[in-house]
Amino acid sequence: KRFSSTGESNYKLEAKTGKDKEFGQWMYQVQIFFIKNFFPAYHHEKAVREKIKENRIQDAELAELRKMKDEELAKLIAEREAAEAKRQEEATVEKESSESKNTANKELEEPGAQLVPPPKEEASVIPPPVVTKVPAGAKRKKK
16 A cells, blocks of 8 residues: 555654654663662672682581581590509509509518407496586686
């Protein structure tokens, strides 16, 4: 279909150009939004995620080191406890051996004392304690 007048075609062309201008401005604003807001935020999020991965790796390494240190510490504590138990056992054995030597020496020194039975204990009479009563009204004299 042909347009009869040039005015109608110019109007459609201007309307089309106006909408194109609006669309162009809108696209420009969207582009600015992406460049200024969206892309930096996206890049920042990527950087944060990378940092989180690195931190997790470091945390795992630190946990492994802590575990190794704890195991070493537990071994040292067990060794010290074993050494202390051994020392106590040796001291006990030494004490028992010295006591047995002392009793053997006493037996050799006093052979007759062990053979005689101890004398029977007689019923001993305990004298009653001496109680001196002071009259209630009397005062003690100072020396």
